[in-house]
Amino acid sequence: MSATGILEERLREAGFAAESVRMATGGVVAVAGLATLRDGSRVFAKTLRGMEADVFEVESAGLSALRERAGANTPTVLWVSRRLLVLEALSPRSDDVRFWEHLARMVAGLHTSQVSDRFGWHREGWLGRMRQDNAWEHDGHVFFAERRILRWLPEPLVEAAFDREERRAVERLCAALPELIPPRPPSLTHGDLWSENILADDAGAPVLIDPAVSYTWPEVDLSMLWCSPRPPASDRFFAVYGQLAPLDDGWQDRMPLLHLRELFSTIAHGDDDGGAVDAIRKVIAPFRRGGIA
Structure with missing residues (x-):
């Protein structure tokens, strides 16, 4: 199955009906992409292929620690499991x-x-x-x-x-x-x-x-x-x-x-x-x- 297919399938399993997925590049661990859902909203999703580990649980906990302990701005976690992490969609930075x-x-x-x-x-x-x-x-x-x-x-x-x-x-x-x-x-x-x-x-x-x-x-x-x-x-x-x-x-x-x-x-x-x-x-x-x- 293609990377896009894997991500779409795991999003469906978690209750996110994706109409389309635009795959991201550059990561060394996850298959990731920006998914547009049937209601028109967007989420960023990551899954693992060929690796079963607590990567996403650790990432989610780290984001929470930065936000809750120190007030840093981090993305909202919408779903987390050993197979899938779903975050709110973000934008490119302005660099000014x-x-x-x-x-x-x-x-x-x-x-x-x-x-x-x-x-x-x-x-x-x-x-x-x-x-x-x-x-x-x-x-x-x-x-x-x-x-x-x-x-x-x-x-x-x-x-x-x-x-x-x-x-x-x-x-x-x-x-x-x-x-x-x-x-x-x-x-x-x-x-x-x-x-x-x-x-x-x-x-x-x-x-x-x-x-x-x-x-x-x-x-x-x-x-x-x-x-x-x-x-x-x-x-x-x-x-x-x-x-x-x-x-x-x-x-x-x-x-x-x-x-x-x-x-x-x-x-x-x-x-x-x-x-x-x-x-x-x-x-x-x-x-x-x-x-x-």
Whole structure:
């Protein structure tokens, strides 16, 4: 059965009579599309093919946490099961300065309103189609090293991309994290905050989708936006965010380091790496043999 047919069938099973479905592109996990129902309304639906897991339950819970705990704007969940997630339909973002200022206020509110005494989350999560280890940890440097960087090294495609000395350099970098990243309390974070996970509602306000939530350093969210493709107007995001949630000195220099998690994930998923291997090699270069011991 075609992807469109699978999605239409599972929508019918859940009580959503779809007249048509316009398939979405770009996702690494779900078959997804914008469905027009018989009453003329629209919903966004996602299903899994060849995978049975709690991906959608975790996503729905993450959206609820962002909205209910921190007041972030997230899509309304209309249906959730292991086979199907149905959300309210959203719109493309405007990408003007006012939009990014609004987003900065939302994300700053998220990061400053929900602070924990532990890093992690009460359940495992997902990043793409791979598990995100959220086991609780009091030490942020240990959490980021073990749960967000080193966990990727055994993945087959990561092993194939880096030789033994490069992997050792990653380990040395992780050992040096307390010297590289200032200690900060963990905040509730979106966890996958790149531009493609930011849409708009009917009023044009920013909406956050596809979270991978946990309590960790706020700069991890910022690194996703900083290091991923984004429009020029998004520079205003960082200016406004810095006024509301002051950043430690040298934050821009830390962005590539904190982005390592996403770079390793991209390689492990087998996507077009977009230069991820070279970007990682640049970050770990000082920790290769002959660099930092």
